[in-house]
Amino acid sequence: MPEFLLLIFSEIYKILFLxxxxxVSVAMIVWLDRRVWAFVQKRRGPNVVGPxxxxxxxxxxxxxxxxxxxxxxxxxxxxxxxAPIITMTLALIAWAVIPFSETFxxxxxxxxxxxxxxxxxxxxYGIIMGxxxxxxxxxxLGSIRSAAQMVSYEVSIGVIIINVLLCVGSLNLSxxxxxxxxxxxxxPLFPMFIIFFISALAETNRxxxxxxxxxxxxxxxxQTEYSGMMYAMFWLGEYANIxxxxxxxxxxxxxxxxxxxxxxxxxAIPSPIWLIFKILFLFILFSLVKAIVPRYRYDQLMKLxxxxxxxxxxxxxxxxxxxxxxxxxxxIN
Numbered sequence: 035m036p037e038f039l040l041l042i043f044s045e046i047y048k049i050l051f052l053x054x055x056x057x058v059s060v061a062m063i064v065w066l067d068r069r070v071w072a073f074v075q076k077r078r079g080p081n082v083v084g085p086x087x088x089x090x091x092x093x094x095x096x097x098x099x100x101x102x103x104x105x106x107x108x109x110x111x112x113x114x115x116x117a118p119i120i121t122m123t124l125a126l127i128a129w130a131v132i133p134f135s136e137t138f139x140x141x142x143x144x145x146x147x148x149x150x151x152x153x154x155x156x157x158x159y160g161i162i163m164g165x166x167x168x169x170x171x172x173x174x175l176g177s178i179r180s181a182a183q184m185v186s187y188e189v190s191i192g193v194i195i196i197n198v199l200l201c202v203g204s205l206n207l208s209x210x211x212x213x214x215x216x217x218x219x220x221x222p223l224f225p226m227f228i229i230f231f232i233s234a235l236a237e238t239n240r241x242x243x244x245x246x247x248x249x250x251x252x253x254x255x256x257q258t259e260y261s262g263m264m265y266a267m268f269w270l271g272e273y274a275n276i277x278x279x280x281x282x283x284x285x286x287x288x289x290x291x292x293x294x295x296x297x298x299x300x301x302a303i304p305s306p307i308w309l310i311f312k313i314l315f316l317f318i319l320f321s322l323v324k325a326i327v328p329r330y331r332y333d334q335l336m337k338l339x340x341x342x343x344x345x346x347x348x349x350x351x352x353x354x355x356x357x358x359x360x361x362x363x364x365x366i367n
Contacts, residue, residue, distance in 0.1 A: 118267035121160030125274035135305035176255025180246035203365025211290030
């Protein structure tokens with residue numbers, strides 16, 4: 035077989051080896067999400083379909099597959115159909131640069147953090163397109179809210195990432211993980227980790243910042259006119275983005291695939307398992323926030339992003355740069 039065909043097949047294998055577990059994980063974390071809410075609220079949650087209710091997500095997926103897709107007569111049909119496809123596709127292609135170990139990453143590019151930031155920023159287009167193409171006031175208002183919210187908190191996330199880059203001197207995600215061999219960045223950059231976590235909640239439209247799909251005033255927001263598999267694609271994209279933000283938090287602050295202690299039995303556990311554990315830990319925190327914290331008002335959401343998080347992030351960049359410069363710790367490449 036020609037060498038270029040072998041290369042193509044090996045890349046396809048790597049892509050499937052990553053995407054299939056991500057899609058399966060999305061189904062499983064929906065189950066975990068609901069179980070965590072039930073635990074906090076002292077109720078059972080999914081517990082009938084399969085052992086411990088594990089097949090509930092599969093049953094929900096089958097329901098979406100067989101439900102009729104209804105496209106509103108007055109909608110822009112092409113954009114209406116494209117919106118959930120774009121949302122899900124962008125959520126999946128971002129995983130291409132996530133390193134699960136020192137050797138396993140689909141695209142180990144030198145600007146991995148910029149790639150992640152760019153792809154996550156584009157995610158707002160799927161939501162705006164879905165809200166506008168529906169030709170209905172509730173979806174349109176939901177999509178406008180989402181655009182303002184995601185742009186606001188992306189600014190804070192970008193400034194937070196600068197703190198990490200100052201400590202590493204590289205945009206490569208593997209380099210960021212390796213730089214944490216001696217100490218995870220969550221220790222010196224703990225305030226930035228907290229702000230990143232809260233900003234990630236807003237970026238993925240999770241409670242208490244789920245204003246774009248607030249059922250009390252906007253029905254289901256930008257998803258109101260969607261049904262069947264088109265609705266499920268929005269749902270898949272949303273949860274894949276949540277997992278992606280958990281992966282980013284793990285890589286930037288929690289040492290990625292690195293174990294907490296570099297001695298037996300910790301270093302005997304395979305590297306990808308450590309990253310998966312950290313992603314699950316952050317996701318459980320996401321779920322606990324939804325179960326505990328009441329929804330913010332929209333003016334409170336904007337005030338938190340622009341008047342509190344942005345100034346604090348900028349101040350911490352100055353402090354981090356000053357500290358590294360004073361102690362001659364700035365990485366020079």
